[in-house]
Amino acid sequence: MRVRWCTRLCGKNKVVEFFERLYGEVPTNLRNIPKNGFPCIESSEITFLEAVISNEEIKKALFDMTPLKAPRSDEYYALFFQSQWDTLGNNVCQWVKSVFEGSPIEPELNNTLIVLIPQKGSPEDFSQFRPIILCFVLYKLVMKVITNRFKVIFPRLISQEQAGFIAGRNIFDNIILAQEVIHSMRCNQKGRKWMAVKLDLEKAYDRVSWDFINASLIAARIPFFLRNVVMSVISSSTMQVLWNGVPTQKFKPNRGIRQGCPLSPYLFVLCMEWLGHFIHSRMEASTWDPIRLSRSGPSVSHLFFADDLVIFCKVEIDQARLLESVITLFCQIFGHKISEQVFTLMEVPLKDMASYSRELNMVYRGWGQRLMLEKPLDSREMVNIDGSWNLDLFRVWVSEEVINRITSIPPPHPDSGADRVIWARSSTGIFSVRSAYWSMQKDQWHPHDEYWKIPWKYQDGAVNSNPGAAAAGVVARDHAGNWIMGFNRFLGNCTPIEAEIWGIMDGILILLNKGYRQIIIVSDNLEVVQNLSALDSEDSGIAVLRRTQQAPKEILDLLQADKANGYFM
Known part of the structure; x- marks a missing residue:
C-alpha cells in the first residue's frame, strides 16, 4: 500500500x-x-x-x-x-x-x-x-x-x-x-x-x-x-x-x-x-x-x-x-x-x-463467518497433509491461548489407530496387579529436609516399540511429600525420548497454571537428564524440546528461566 x-x-x-x-x-x-x-x-x-x-x-x-x-x-x-x-x-x-x-x-x-x-x-x-x-x-x-x-x-x-x-x-x-x-x-x-x-x-x-x-x-x-x-x-x-x-x-x-x-x-x-x-x-x-x-x-x-x-x-x-x-x-x-x-x-x-x-446480494467469505457447525469436525479437517495441526482453521474458532494448548498436543495420525488406555508401569502396556504392586513400592516417599519448599515432579513415558504407541504419566508432590496432582495420557506414535519430553511439558504446564514457579524434575531417562542439565551444551534440554516442534512458548520460557537458576536435577 x-x-x-x-x-x-x-x-x-x-x-x-x-x-x-x-x-x-x-x-x-x-x-x-x-x-x-x-x-x-x-x-x-x-x-x-x-x-x-x-x-x-x-x-x-x-x-x-x-x-x-x-x-x-x-x-x-x-x-x-x-x-x-x-x-x-x-x-x-x-x-x-x-x-x-x-x-x-x-x-x-x-x-x-x-x-x-x-x-x-x-x-x-x-x-x-x-x-x-x-x-x-x-x-x-x-x-x-x-x-x-x-x-x-x-x-x-x-x-x-x-x-x-x-x-x-x-x-x-x-x-x-x-x-x-x-x-x-x-x-x-x-x-x-x-x-x-x-x-x-x-x-x-x-x-x-x-x-x-x-x-x-x-x-x-x-x-x-x-x-x-x-x-x-x-x-x-x-x-x-x-x-x-x-x-x-x-x-x-x-x-x-x-x-x-x-x-x-x-x-x-x-x-x-x-x-x-x-x-x-x-x-x-x-x-x-x-x-x-x-x-x-x-x-x-x-x-x-x-x-x-x-x-x-x-x-x-x-x-x-x-x-x-x-x-x-x-x-x-x-x-x-x-x-x-x-x-x-x-x-x-x-x-x-x-x-x-x-x-441477498451479499459477499460470503467462507470460514470468515463465525457460524455454529451442525456436526463435529472430522480429524482430517484438523490436520494438514504434512501431519501438522491446521492452525488456520483453529484461529477462526478459538483464541490464541487455546491454540497454544492445542499445539502442545501431538496431532492425530492415521497410523496410530484409535485412542486407547496404556498402563505405563508395564512393558506391554497392560495393567496387572504385580506391576501395580511394584509401582507402589517404587514410589514410596521419604521426605527430605523440612525447609525444602520446591515441588518435585515425577514423569515417565512408556513406548510399545521404538517408535511406537506411547503414553506419558506425571506425579507431582510438594516438599513434604504430599500429593499435588497426577495424570497420564496417550501420545500416539513417538520415540521414548519424545514421550519423556511430553511428560515433562505437560507437568510443567499444569504446575505453571497452578502458580508454581520453581520445580525439580525427576526423570529416569539419562539422555533427557543430561541434556536438561547441560547448561553450556548447544544440544541442551531446550534443543531437545524444540525437536518435538510442538513445545508451547510459555514452557520454553519457564525452562530457560529455571535452567538459568539451577533448578534442574
Missing part, C-alpha cells in the same frame, strides 16, 4: 471533501412508498401537537438539557441559560415562539461543528471516525421542545419491534428476545429451518434522505407547523469540521440528521418504522413466514437495535429473495446502504450459505 503524506491544509481540504460526499444529495425513489397503511397519530394526539407553545414548556425543555454538555464555538453551556433564567427567560421564550410561528433560525445559530471521534486505535480513513455534532443551545432548545411532544405520542405510533428511544421500553428487552429466538431456532427438532439475518445500516444518521423524513412526517400526520420547523431547520443548516482545533470552511449538507440533536433519534426511529411496515404488510399477505416460538405465542419477524436490526424468516430461496427485495426498497427510499463489514447469517447450513448470500 502506498502512503503519501499531506500538509495540514491538504488534510483540512480532504476532510471537507469527505463530508461533502457523505452528506451530498443521493437520488431517492419515493414513488414506491405505500399511500396508506403507515401508522399515524389519532385526532386527540394531533390536537396535543397543535397546542400553542407555552413558556412553561420552553423552560422545562431547557432545564431537561444537560447543564455542561459540549458547547458550540460561543462556549455558552445550557447551564448559563438555566442559571440566568430570571433575566433571560422572557427573551428566550419570545425567540423560540417566533421560530414556531415561521421565523427562520439565524444562519449562525444553525451552523454546527463536527468533532471527529476515532472508532479504532489507528484510523486509516475518515470513515473510521464517528462525527459528533456540536450545536448551539438555542438551536437544541427548539428541537427539544418538539422532542418532548414526540415522546408522548411515539409509544403508540412506533411498533413494539423498536425499543430504542421510546418511553417505557428498554433495548435490553429486544436483546433478551433475540437470544430466546436464536435458542429456539437451535433447539428446533421439527425439521423446520429458520434463519436470522443481522444487518447494520452504514452511517445511518448521515445518510437519511430529507425528502423521506418529510414523507414520514406527513404519513404519520404530524401537524404542518411542527413539520415546517423541522424541515426548515434541517434544510437550512451549514457545517464545519473542527480540524486540529480550527474550524474548516463551511459547507452545506443535502441529507442526514445530526448526532447530538435531541430530535434526531426520534426522526430516525420514525423512518425506520417503514422497514417494519414493509415486513408486516408482507406478513399480512402471507408471503413472509416469521418464526413462532409456540403455538399460542406471538410471531417474531424482526427486531431493531438502533441502527442494527435482526430479521427472521424461513430458510427458503423464495424467502431470501423476498427479504432482498424489501431491503433494497428500504435502502432506495432511505438513501441508506447496508454495511458489508457487518452482515451475518445465522442458522443457515454451510452448504447453502453461498446461495443465500448471493440471493
Whole structure:
C-alpha cells in the first residue's frame, strides 16, 4: 500500500471533501412508498401537537438539557441559560415562539461543528471516525421542545419491534428476545429451518434522505407547523469540521440528521418504522413466514437495535429473495446502504450459505463467518497433509491461548489407530496387579529436609516399540511429600525420548497454571537428564524440546528461566 503524506491544509481540504460526499444529495425513489397503511397519530394526539407553545414548556425543555454538555464555538453551556433564567427567560421564550410561528433560525445559530471521534486505535480513513455534532443551545432548545411532544405520542405510533428511544421500553428487552429466538431456532427438532439475518445500516444518521423524513412526517400526520420547523431547520443548516482545533470552511449538507440533536433519534426511529411496515404488510399477505416460538405465542419477524436490526424468516430461496427485495426498497427510499463489514447469517447450513448470500446480494467469505457447525469436525479437517495441526482453521474458532494448548498436543495420525488406555508401569502396556504392586513400592516417599519448599515432579513415558504407541504419566508432590496432582495420557506414535519430553511439558504446564514457579524434575531417562542439565551444551534440554516442534512458548520460557537458576536435577 502506498502512503503519501499531506500538509495540514491538504488534510483540512480532504476532510471537507469527505463530508461533502457523505452528506451530498443521493437520488431517492419515493414513488414506491405505500399511500396508506403507515401508522399515524389519532385526532386527540394531533390536537396535543397543535397546542400553542407555552413558556412553561420552553423552560422545562431547557432545564431537561444537560447543564455542561459540549458547547458550540460561543462556549455558552445550557447551564448559563438555566442559571440566568430570571433575566433571560422572557427573551428566550419570545425567540423560540417566533421560530414556531415561521421565523427562520439565524444562519449562525444553525451552523454546527463536527468533532471527529476515532472508532479504532489507528484510523486509516475518515470513515473510521464517528462525527459528533456540536450545536448551539438555542438551536437544541427548539428541537427539544418538539422532542418532548414526540415522546408522548411515539409509544403508540412506533411498533413494539423498536425499543430504542421510546418511553417505557428498554433495548435490553429486544436483546433478551433475540437470544430466546436464536435458542429456539437451535433447539428446533421439527425439521423446520429458520434463519436470522443481522444487518447494520452504514452511517445511518448521515445518510437519511430529507425528502423521506418529510414523507414520514406527513404519513404519520404530524401537524404542518411542527413539520415546517423541522424541515426548515434541517434544510437550512451549514457545517464545519473542527480540524486540529480550527474550524474548516463551511459547507452545506443535502441529507442526514445530526448526532447530538435531541430530535434526531426520534426522526430516525420514525423512518425506520417503514422497514417494519414493509415486513408486516408482507406478513399480512402471507408471503413472509416469521418464526413462532409456540403455538399460542406471538410471531417474531424482526427486531431493531438502533441502527442494527435482526430479521427472521424461513430458510427458503423464495424467502431470501423476498427479504432482498424489501431491503433494497428500504435502502432506495432511505438513501441508506447496508454495511458489508457487518452482515451475518445465522442458522443457515454451510452448504447453502453461498446461495443465500448471493440471493441477498451479499459477499460470503467462507470460514470468515463465525457460524455454529451442525456436526463435529472430522480429524482430517484438523490436520494438514504434512501431519501438522491446521492452525488456520483453529484461529477462526478459538483464541490464541487455546491454540497454544492445542499445539502442545501431538496431532492425530492415521497410523496410530484409535485412542486407547496404556498402563505405563508395564512393558506391554497392560495393567496387572504385580506391576501395580511394584509401582507402589517404587514410589514410596521419604521426605527430605523440612525447609525444602520446591515441588518435585515425577514423569515417565512408556513406548510399545521404538517408535511406537506411547503414553506419558506425571506425579507431582510438594516438599513434604504430599500429593499435588497426577495424570497420564496417550501420545500416539513417538520415540521414548519424545514421550519423556511430553511428560515433562505437560507437568510443567499444569504446575505453571497452578502458580508454581520453581520445580525439580525427576526423570529416569539419562539422555533427557543430561541434556536438561547441560547448561553450556548447544544440544541442551531446550534443543531437545524444540525437536518435538510442538513445545508451547510459555514452557520454553519457564525452562530457560529455571535452567538459568539451577533448578534442574
